[in-house]
Amino acid sequence: MDLRIFVEPQQGATYDDQLAVARTTERAGFSGFFRSDHFLAMGRDGAPGPTDSWVTLAGIARETERVRLGTLVTSATFRLPGPLAIAVAEVDQMSGGRVEFGYGAGWFADEHTAYGIPFADTTERFGRFEESLEIIAGLWETPLGETYxxxxxxxxxxxxxxLPKPAQSPRPPIILGGAGKRRGAALAARFADEFNVAFSSVDETRAVFARVDAAIGQAGRDPGSLVRSAAQVxxxxxxxxxxARRADAIGRRVxxxxxxxxxxxxxxxxxxxGRYAETGATRLYLQVLDMIDLDHIEFIASEVIPQLG
Known part of the structure; x- marks a missing residue:
């Protein structure tokens, strides 16, 4: 099982906090550092305030060497597809080809009203997301010298x-996720290199993967070409x-x-x-909510990773 660290900086973290986690993640042997893409904290004030995901990852790209970098997930409501394709391609270049692009339709209405971002109904948001995904992939995959x-x-x-082209060819890996319903599963079959099921039980995760697998089969695609992953706190x-101390620090009960x-x-x-591995997941994103507790990350690296084989 491949383990990655996943953080939620909108809950209250500076760039320096995130850089410290990313460096610890890399030094400890995890394969990736991923962050959410939110502009408003949930359940707290979020001081000192949000940080832009791709600005942050650009900085971290220049301060790390090995670890994969990306989002779970970039919101399609925040950025027009063309400029977003440019930004992600540039960060991929800055990292030497270490970016992975998690992408979603957006869901948190309050962060949109808090920062003046239009928030359409579900049908329109998904329509915009679907077109944006096609545009971003199309821009990256268009051969040099041709237009799109x-x-x-x-x-x-x-x-x-x-232009510009990302460092990875034909493009960075695309990560999609969700419940694997009809439209989402069909998009995954067309575009996803990885499908992520977040914060779901083992049984729910297995059911989502089955729906996505069915869509992949209908599309005539090799099911083995899709990485299946889960995210868990x-x-x-x-x-x-x-x-108990760590649970209390994040306001949760053991x-x-x-x-x-x-x-x-x-x-x-x-x-x-091991139970998630039985669902077909080969990668887990570990949501670390206390970003100051770097010993937590190092404990997992020293005590959990060696037992995974």
Missing amino acids: SFRGRHFTVTDSPA VCAGPDEASV DELRDNGLTGSAAEIVDKI
Whole structure:
């Protein structure tokens, strides 16, 4: 099982906080550092305030060497597809080809009203997301020297030079996620290199993967070409007191976290990771909510990773 660290900086984290986590993630041997893409904290004031995901990842790209970098997930409501394709391609160049592009339709209405961002109904948001995904992939994959055009209901692109190109060819990996319902599963079959199921039980995760697999089969695509991943909050420690202290630091109860995350001793976490592996997941994003507690990340690296084989 491939493990990555996933943080929520909108809850209150500076760039320096994120850089420290990213460097610890890289040094400890995790394969990736990923962050959310939100502009408003949930359940707190979020001081010192939000940080832009791609500005942050650009800085971290120049301060790290190995670790993969990306979002779970960039919101299609925040940025027009053309400028977003440019920004992500540039960060991919700055990182030497280490970017992975998680992308979603957007869902958190309050952060849109808080910062003057239009927030349409679900049908329109998904339509814009679908067209944006096609445009971004199309711009990246257009051969050098050729132009790209697209005409849709929401966006029109005319004779774009489709520049700059990302460092990875033909493009960075695209990560999609969700419940695997009809339209989302069909998009995954067309565009996704990875499908992520976030904060769901083992049984729910298995069911989502089955729906996505069915869509892949209908599209005539090899199911083995898709990476399946899950995301779970993590709260680990060498003893119950350490676990309780870490749960309290993020405002959660240990019993609730055991039901809805990866919580407890290294042995408990390894056992639950094994249950997610049985669903077909080969990658886990560990949501670390206390970004100051770097010892937490190092504990997982030293006590959990070696048991995964």
